[in-house]
Amino acid sequence: MASKTKPGGKNGPRDRSGAGGAGGATGRGSNPSAAGGPPSERRRANSAEERRAKAAAARAEAAAKEKRRRTWIITAAVVAALVVAGVIGIVVQNSREESKPVVLPATATGSAGGIVVGKASAPVTVDMYEDFQCPACEALEKQTGPTIGTLLDQGKIKINYHMMSFLGPESKRAANAGAAAANVGRFRELHNVLYANQPEEHTGGFTKADLITLGAKAGLTTQAYKDAVNNGTYDGYVAKVDSDASKAGVTSTPTVLIAGKQLSGDQLTPAGFTAAVNAAS
Numbered sequence: 001m002a003s004k005t006k007p008g009g010k011n012g013p014r015d016r017s018g019a020g021g022a023g024g025a026t027g028r029g030s031n032p033s034a035a036g037g038p039p040s041e042r043r044r045a046n047s048a049e050e051r052r053a054k055a056a057a058a059r060a061e062a063a064a065k066e067k068r069r070r071t072w073i074i075t076a077a078v079v080a081a082l083v084v085a086g087v088i089g090i091v092v093q094n095s096r097e098e099s100k101p102v103v104l105p106a107t108a109t110g111s112a113g114g115i116v117v118g119k120a121s122a123p124v125t126v127d128m129y130e131d132f133q134c135p136a137c138e139a140l141e142k143q144t145g146p147t148i149g150t151l152l153d154q155g156k157i158k159i160n161y162h163m164m165s166f167l168g169p170e171s172k173r174a175a176n177a178g179a180a181a182a183n184v185g186r187f188r189e190l191h192n193v194l195y196a197n198q199p200e201e202h203t204g205g206f207t208k209a210d211l212i213t214l215g216a217k218a219g220l221t222t223q224a225y226k227d228a229v230n231n232g233t234y235d236g237y238v239a240k241v242d243s244d245a246s247k248a249g250v251t252s253t254p255t256v257l258i259a260g261k262q263l264s265g266d267q268l269t270p271a272g273f274t275a276a277v278n279a280a281s
Contacts, residue, residue: 054136058280100236105182112244113181113237122158124280129245132174132194133167133201137254140268141195147270152188154225157277161187164245164253165238170199170206172238177211179234180225181218189218 110116114127126148130137136157151157163178165171174194181190193214212228215221228234256263256273259280267276 023211033092059121088171100232100239102236102240103234104232104237105179105187106270107182107187108179108184108237110160112160112162112248113241114158114162115179115187116158117188118152118158119155122152124156124157124259124277126157126159126277127162127257127260128159129162129250129253130162131164131167131253133136133171133176133198133206134253135198135201138195138198139194140254143272144268145192145195145274151274151277156281161191162244162250163238163239166242168202170202170204172235173208173211173229173232174206175230175241176232176234177225177235178217181215181220182230183228183234184220184225186219186224190215190220193218263280 083264104113105115107117108115110125111127148157148159152159161178163175165175178187178190178194181187194206197214199210209227212226215225215229254268257269258273258276261276261280262270262278266272
């Protein structure tokens with residue numbers, strides 16, 4: 001016997017919200033989207049949105065990484081190009097200096113073209129490898145220079161000066177000026193003036209104008225000296241001195257040899273230097 005209960009009545013079918021059947025809020029004629037759809041559909045929509053967001057974030061991160069990679073490659077290429085250009089510049093400059101004619105100063109008659117200072121009859125020969133820009137050489141000049149000067153004046157020693165130039169353009173310009181001074185017999189005077197006015201390393205000191213001004217303090221006022229400073233007349237000679245010193249195994253300045261024997265650091269004092277000279281006499 002059929003039930004008398006009407007569809008949609010008290011005992012009719014219900015959805016999960018507890019609403020009635022066909023006449024209920026979510027019955028057969030209702031619109032699920034109006035209420036946001038069933039939870040399963042909402043979860044699927046949220047999940048799809050999350051996947052799209054994650055994909056977009058991944059694409060953005062990949063694009064950022066690629067941009068950083070390209071920036072790094074470009075920067076590295078620029079730096080490498082600058083380094084290569086710098087090395088080429090140094091090589092070209094050194095090549096130019098070495099290719100200049102070797103003009104020997106008049107007093108460069110010592111071993112390996114050393115500039116000779118002192119009496120030819122002096123019994124002891126000293127070889128001094130210096131760099132006008134070298135702070136340690138300036139310190140030696142302050143500490144032991146007066147003693148060396150006295151021994152020169154007494155005729156006990158003569159010195160072959162090998163003015164090296166490995167500390168930069170300042171060294172090269174000063175060594176060229178020293179050679180110009182040696183050519184007219186005033187190397188010792190300029191030597192003393194340059195060390196008394198030594199600029200800090202790598203500060204662009206010993207400009208050509210500086211060397212002309214300092215040369216005047218050493219009695220070098222001729223146009224020939226000025227021209228030699230301005231034109232780098234002795235650049236080829238300066239490069240040769242450096243090359244010969246390297247071949248001789250000289251790796252630092254000051255390096256001092258008395259009668260062919262290299263002095264140790266503690267022998268570069270006034271007492272140590274004098275003792276070494278006396279031992280070689």
